Amino acid sequence: MMKNLLILVFTFIPLSVFSQTLYWVNKSGGNFGDPANWSQTSGGSGNEGVPNSFTDVVFDKNSGLAAGVDIIFEEGEDYNVRSFVVDQFAGAFTFRFEGSSFSSTTLTIHQNLEFKEDVLMVYVNPGAFNNQILFDGEEITHRIFTLGQDLNHVEFRHPNALYVQDSDLYATARIRMYGGEWFTQGFDVRTEGDLIFQDNQSSTDPYPKEFNTSGSSIYCQEYFAKFVYGSLQVNGLHTIHVKTFIGNPSQTTVPTLYDKIVLENYEPTFLVEDNNIDCAGCSFNQIIIEDINATKIGGGLEIQTLTINSINSIIKINGGNGRDNTIALGTVNAPSTGDCNQMPIIENIHTDIAELHAANASLTLSRMKLNNIQAGPEGSYNLSGGILTGSSSGWNIVNQLPSNTFYWRNYSGNFLWDDWKNWDNDMDIENCLPSELDDVVIDNNSAGNIMIPANYDAKCKHFTWIKNNGLITLTLNEDLNINGSLLSSKFALFSGIGKLRMKGVGSFSIESNATLPDLCFESVGTEYKLDADLDCNSLLFEGADFRTNGFDITTNSWRVGNNDGNNFYFGSSIISVQGLLELAINNGVAQIIEPGTSSLICQDFKSFKHYDFYDLRLENSNSFTLSLYSYSFNNLELNGSALVKIDQDLEVNNLLFMKENTELELGSGVELKVNQGIESLAPSDNPAVLNSLNSNDKGTLIKSSGNLCLEGFLNIENIDANTEGIAHAPLGNNIAGNSGIIFTPLPTSQSVPLYWIGSTSTNWATRSNWSSVSGGCPTNFNPHNRPKLIFNEHSQYENNQVIVLASTTTNEVEFSNVTEEFTFDNRVSLNLGKLTLDHSWVKFIGSDYNIDTEAIIRNGSILDASSNEMTARQWLDSNTGVNSLIIIRPGSTIRQLNN
Helix, strand or coil, X not given: CHHHHHHHHHXXXXXXXXXXXXXXXXXXXXXXXXXXXXXXXXXXXXXXXXXXXXXXXXXXXXXXXXCCCEEEECCCXXXXXXXXXXXXXXXXXXXEECCCXXXXXXXXXXXXXXECCCCEEEECCCXXXXXXXXXXCCCCEEEEECCCCECCEEEECCCCCEEEECCCEECCCEEEECCEEEECCCCCEECCCEEEECCCCCXXXXXXXXXXXXXXXXXXXXXXXXXXXXXXXXXXXXXEEEEEEXXXXXXCXXXXXXXXXXXXXXXXXXXXXXXXXXXXXXXXXXXXXXXXXXXXXXXXXXXXXXXXXXXXXXXXXXXXXXXXXXXXXXXEECCCCCCCCCCCEEEEECCCCEEEEECCCEEEEECCEXXXXXXXXXXXXXXXXXXXXXXXXXXXXXXXXXXXXXXXXXXXXXXXXXXXXXXXXXXXXXXXXXXXXXXXXXXXXXXXXXXXXXXXXXXXXXXXXXXXXXXXXXXXXXXXXXXXXXEECCCEEEEECCCEEECCCCEEEEEECCEECCEEECCXXXXXXXXXXXXXXXXXXXXXXXXXXXXXXXXXXXXXXXXCCEEEECCCCEEEEEEEEECCCCCCCCCCEECCCCEEEEEEEECCCCCECCEEEECCCCXXXXXXXXXXXXXXXXXXXXXXXXXXXXXXXXXXXXXXXXXXXXXXXXXXXXXXXXXXXXXXXXXXXXXXXCCCCCEEEEECCCCEEEECCEEEECEEEEECCCEECCCEEEEECCECEECCCCCCCXXXXXXXXXXXXXXXXXXHHEECCCCCCCCCCCCCCCCCEEECCCCCCHHHXXXXXXXXXXXXXXXXXXXXXXXXXXCCCEEEEEEEEECCEEEEEECCXXXXXXXXXXXXXXXXXXXXXXXXXXXXXXCCCCCCEEEECCCCEEEECCX
């Protein structure tokens, strides 16, 4: 028991013994930590103590201090006091802090700071961390009265303390709150640095922070509360004047509410995380944008009243790095439109598009330009006296601004687009340049070249170049933004590094007889239609419905952006790309490709998404891999001088080797499905090549229906053929490792039997329908007066019929294993030496059939006589235990001449 009592007494003694008040008594100044400068009585003797965390220090009239006298806080020292008081009679002396970046100085105040008279605060080495004033004390109220003196760097340290302003609070470098409750009591808070709300705790157990603003004005370079993890509560009216506002994202179901934010001039970089304001889930009563240039706002917040002060403001909605790409707005106040239709801009950044949502039932914007801004899914959305560009949609346009037409004249003689004196316009308005609403015309009265200077945002609605009596060059040192149609005569010349950016909203045409520079389309949902063949340096699609309208395209490059809404309608156009033709940058994009009967010609082809294309001609001069997805083509034409590889399954109707040195290599296990045929146009002394990369895991040729003909001179190696019928390469060279392919040459003798292959039509007389090899490639012999013509299981039949349209003679016709009902349509008088049906079902219709010798019906065959007359010298049934059947239809006659 005594032991416990002694512990209690020992614990209590320091509080009673060392709590004291010390008075500064050296009128000449000196070191704050020197005991000679302190007395326990006002005006008393020195050497009576050193300030510590239990000491109230007082500077009063008996300190004898005057202007020019320094109280020194030495470099590298940590000073502690309970309260720090400057009495109103102390005199205008100086507190001199000598901390540096190598050795900082800290003053920790455990209770109050009171400057009842102006003093001079001097920081020898300015810097945020060189000299710090810390307020630290548990379950205590800190009264802060400084008459607005500069405290350089202030921190509120303890989570169980109250921090109460009794005057304006000013700290040049920064102010940081770790925890506790802060009451401004309507006084200002000001720093030229950052106002930070952040502790050093874990995200699961942060210090509680309560900021009670009471109508105060708060000034800082950056307001930073990103890592409070739901621990910060802001109460009361306030106005925060700031360059960058990084607020506390709402980590609870209740949004964080701020009153009034004034955004001052700050130019963010292109980095996603660099914003003027970023506070996902936060709600603002009012935001005023005083910034006259770009203001970047992170998405996912709500603003009840947005006020924009400058017609030059550009508000960029940032949806990058997982941010929401939306902002909810209640009321928007914009300045009056300038004389030349200048107005603030709201646009997207770091995402393809951004959305504005109505914070209330409706949203009306006046005198604003929207670029790639969609209206929200609910409510009504109006744009009054504004401009839509890019992929903006969902807005009801009211009070449409009038358009003007500008004519290039070069009156100033300096060729500059941005000199208003170089333009005439319909409305005779001075000091104005073409805007998104205005048309630009270069006509026969236009003179001199045109230059868009660097760093100038040139724009127009419709761009029309109809001058046809001399050459003018438009030099693009920056892009030209065209928000309508493009019409250009053959006399137009373009140079420079800039692009023509097509970014209108609606439906527009492109008609050019000149070679255009780079074209960039960036308007999701807008239709662009060609009205003439297009020749341009490159094409970049970042959103458009692009219709070739049957006109051809020649360009060096065709690229797409990583965004939805690039929809292509190719019709019957020939699209020739000297380099890469890219049609989908990833498999997740939402876009449409309607190939029509187009022909795509390129050196490099890429689509990260499967589409059914029409014709593709590859003219690669370097080895090229057709990969990524299992495409399908009508014709795949190899017309390059280097190897083409396939490392994914591919489907084509026809595979064409257009010349010598063309080579196709199938990757391991790749399936090449050919619905019709393969043809090589290479010469015999330099055949094309079809092979597999790996002899142990060969590629496979597949034809699921009918026979596969590999025509022309072709070296084939390590290819497995898997066909329903026959795979035949009559001029192919069987190099090694092949299976399922026959290489039987086509004979030159006219006396060999012919097999119906039916590869082109139902016409009996068509030579390409016959082969000297069962299921083989066409021999192109005339079937008339042949020794034998055979229809069998390797024959192909369109609509299961053959039609004889001209008189013909043959020695023998045989049907073998034609097991589905087959119609032989004879439209003339047909003379046959012999007719044989073997395990076949044939319906003979049309005119007379004259069989010189015998008709043999065997092995369960069915002869359906539906023609006028069938005559043979002898009808024989040579069954082997299986009955055959002859059906004689009404109106048809079967005759046997020897009866």
